[in-house]
Amino acid sequence: MTTCRSIRRSLLLAGTFAGVFAWSAAAQAPPPGFSALDKSNPAASKQDTNLKPHPTPPIATAQDKLPLDKIKLPAGFKAEVWSTGHPGARTMVLGDKGTLFMGTRLIGRVYAIINKDGKREAKVLLQGLTQPNGLAFKDGALYVFAINKVYRYDNIEDKLDNPPQPVELTEKYNLPDTIHHNWKYVAFGPDGKMYVQVGANCNICEINPGIHGQIRRYDADGSNMEIVARGVRNTVGFDWHPQTKELWFTDNGRDWAGNEGPSDELNRIAKGQEGANYGFPYCHANGVADPDVKKPNPCAGVTMPAALTGPHAGTLGIKFYTGDMFPASYKNVAFIARRGSWNREKKFGYDVAIARTAANGSAKIEPFMTGLLDEGKNEFYGRPTYVLPMPDGSLLVSDEQNGATYRISYDTPATASVQQKGKGRVR
Amino acid sequence: MRGDVLHAVSTWWRSLALGLAAVAVCMSGAFAQGTSLAEKIQTCGVCHGEDGNSKMENIPSLAGQPEFFVLNQLFLMREGVRKVDAMAPLVKDLEDADLDGLAKHYNKLAPKPSGEPIDPALVKRGAEVAAQKRCGSCHLPTLAGQEQMPRLAKQRIDYLIFTLKSYRDTPRAGADTAMSAAVAGLPDSDLIALAHYAASL
Numbered sequence: 298m299t300t301c302r303s304i305r306r307s308l309l310l311a312g313t314f315a316g317v318f319a320w321s322a323a324a325q326a327p328p329p330g331f332s333a334l335d336k337s338n339p340a341a342s343k344q345d346t347n348l349k350p351h352p353t354p355p356i357a358t359a360q361d362k363l364p365l366d367k368i369k370l371p372a373g374f375k376a377e378v379w380s381t382g383h384p385g386a387r388t389m390v391l392g393d394k395g396t397l398f399m400g401t402r403l404i405g406r407v408y409a410i411i412n413k414d415g416k417r418e419a420k421v422l423l424q425g426l427t428q429p430n431g432l433a434f435k436d437g438a439l440y441v442f443a444i445n446k447v448y449r450y451d452n453i454e455d456k457l458d459n460p461p462q463p464v465e466l467t468e469k470y471n472l473p474d475t476i477h478h479n480w481k482y483v484a485f486g487p488d489g490k491m492y493v494q495v496g497a498n499c500n501i502c503e504i505n506p507g508i509h510g511q512i513r514r515y516d517a518d519g520s521n522m523e524i525v526a527r528g529v530r531n532t533v534g535f536d537w538h539p540q541t542k543e544l545w546f547t548d549n550g551r552d553w554a555g556n557e558g559p560s561d562e563l564n565r566i567a568k569g570q571e572g573a574n575y576g577f578p579y580c581h582a583n584g585v586a587d588p589d590v591k592k593p594n595p596c597a598g599v600t601m602p603a604a605l606t607g608p609h610a611g612t613l614g615i616k617f618y619t620g621d622m623f624p625a626s627y628k629n630v631a632f633i634a635r636r637g638s639w640n641r642e643k644k645f646g647y648d649v650a651i652a653r654t655a656a657n658g659s660a661k662i663e664p665f666m667t668g669l670l671d672e673g674k675n676e677f678y679g680r681p682t683y684v685l686p687m688p689d690g691s692l693l694v695s696d697e698q699n700g701a702t703y704r705i706s707y708d709t710p711a712t713a714s715v716q717q718k719g720k721g722r723v724r
Numbered sequence: 725m726r727g728d729v730l731h732a733v734s735t736w737w738r739s740l741a742l743g744l745a746a747v748a749v750c751m752s753g754a755f756a757q758g759t760s761l762a763e764k765i766q767t768c769g770v771c772h773g774e775d776g777n778s779k780m781e782n783i784p785s786l787a788g789q790p791e792f793f794v795l796n797q798l799f800l801m802r803e804g805v806r807k808v809d810a811m812a813p814l815v816k817d818l819e820d821a822d823l824d825g826l827a828k829h830y831n832k833l834a835p836k837p838s839g840e841p842i843d844p845a846l847v848k849r850g851a852e853v854a855a856q857k858r859c860g861s862c863h864l865p866t867l868a869g870q871e872q873m874p875r876l877a878k879q880r881i882d883y884l885i886f887t888l889k890s891y892r893d894t895p896r897a898g899a900d901t902a903m904s905a906a907v908a909g910l911p912d913s914d915l916i917a918l919a920h921y922a923a924s925l
Contacts, residue, residue, distance in 0.1 A: 335905060339858060339861065346858065346860075346861045347860075347861060347864070348861070349861060349862045349870075349871075349873070350902070351871075352792055352796065352871045352872035354792075355795065355796055355799035355800070356795070356799070356820050356823075356824075403800070403805070404799070404800070404803060404805065405800075405803055405804075405805035406803070424803050424804060424805075425803060425804035425805055426805075427805070476904055477904065477905055499905065500905075
């Protein structure tokens with residue numbers, strides 16, 4: 298009974314800890330960066346004030362109960378279950394040796410999804426972290442960004458059964474330790490730099506623009522920080538256009554300002570415009586002045602979005618498609634996961650959309666993977682959070698609600714009948 | 725300074741009480757592997773009350789808590805995301821089915837007042853703070869809780885004060901950010917008033 302021994306030991310230590318705890322808890326100020334000045338005003342927004350975020354189940358949906366039959370795709374595309382049994386499924390990055398690493402939020406896990414004896418298996422690689430949503434992979438190392446913790450696991454794919462002690466980069470990155478909107482999205486850019494989100498520390502408030510509402514970039518070791526975008530409420534998805542190499546990012550609009558918005562956004566950082574201002578907290582969407590945080594000429598000098606991605610849509614993961622499996626019309630198109638609304642009486646999103654971008658920086662949003670939202674019943678069956686184009690040209694979609702990923706593939710009509718025979722095989 | 729000392733003493737007592745309770749549970753051997761759900765419920769009842777209404781200082785009542793809330797918190801404690809030292813050894817070997825069973829059990833029990841004295845003036849002030857902070861938006865206007873949000877109505881006052889302070893002073897891992905934002909900057913007196921108000925419902 299080591300367990301009971303450890304309880305007695307901690308009991309002996311309790312007196313010692315008590316003193317330390319009392320000292321640290323004596324301060325009455327709110328935790329640094331938490332805004333006591335949040336200006337949300339649900340009464341003025343005239344929304345149902347009982348709206349609240351939907352819970353994410355900590356237990357995955359059984360494979361035979363997954364909403365695969367609900368999913369609708371354009372002709373020629375099909376969806377299949379790729380992996381299951383990993384609750385809280387969100388960010389996905391692929392290791393050089395084929396491991397799919399997956400980040401989560403509240404449940405604090407990082408998964409490694411591997412093929413073992415012909416079966417796909419989701420291992421809990423790390424657990425007990427605070428919202429480890431930020432994952433990146435480079436030179437054999439997995440970078441894990443939890444809230445205010447940055448770790449690098451070298452040669453991780455050779456050590457999946459027993460992850461090594463990480464190299465801690467927390468101090469080097471020096472990110473704010475606030476919780477609100479601070480679960481990370483990170484990715485290495487074509488310049489080899491690590492791009493990192495730092496969200497606004499409130500729903501709507503005056504932020505310190507030197508700290509919050511940014512996209513930053515660093516050298517991989519956390520040095521040489523630069524701010525590449527400002528006035529960004531909360532982006533948790535970005536990618537670089539395959540041809541222009543410009544950064545495109547999604548951004549989530551504020552809550553409690555009405556059912557109709559302000560809309561989520563798809564933005565571009567045009568070449569030479571690094572450091573541009575995207576408007577938060579004064580100016581939202583395509584020029585909507587904030588009703589609660591006001592200043593004269595709120596949209597002056599603000600870079601307008603390339604496209605609107607819908608009211609309270611929960612616009613998260615974005616990846617440009619460069620594969621050969623999908624029809625040519627999908628080349629260089631951005632796939633965008635919309636997790637779905639909570640602060641809206643009539644639900645919206647719960648799908649994967651595409652953005653067709655133009656050289657002038659505009660974009661057109663079209664539906665792609667739908668069916669997980671029943672508009673008539675105002676109910677949803679799944680929540681797509683991130684997308685990942687795979688080396689074979691297929692597209693993975695993670696479903697946070699069900700703890701699963703779906704693989705979307707395309708068969709040209711000529712080969713469809715031949716491919717039917719292979720249905721159900723494990724890929 | 726005096727407040728610090730008082731706090732230190734009360735924190736020490738809390739640790740001691742939780743520790744002793746955990747030892748008692750250990751001695752009973754009730755959490756040996758393969759115990760039935762009924763035996764597990766009995767073990768939980770040592771601290772949380774046989775009927776899910778805690779009579780023990782600083783230990784929360786579980787009766788009438790939303791099923792999802794209980795399941796989610798047990799899961800987060802088992803994973804080590806929400807760190808409660810006294811709970812850690814008790815939840816670490818629970819299976820998903822146990823979490824589900826315990827959640828269903830406590831959801832069905834009737835919440836009862838803890839018997840702690842409730843101050844009407846504080847109830848009145850607490851109602852004002854609750855309206856201002858829109859507690860009812862997530863916890864429902866009756867504070868009965870729903871889904872991942874706990875029932876606050878009839879919860880123990882001492883536990884509510886402890887929890888509200890920890891949300892304010894130390895961002896709580898495993899929780900969503902809404903609570904830390906909601907109580908940021910509130911003085912102790914408002915947190916105490918909120919606790920009295922919730923307990924009175």
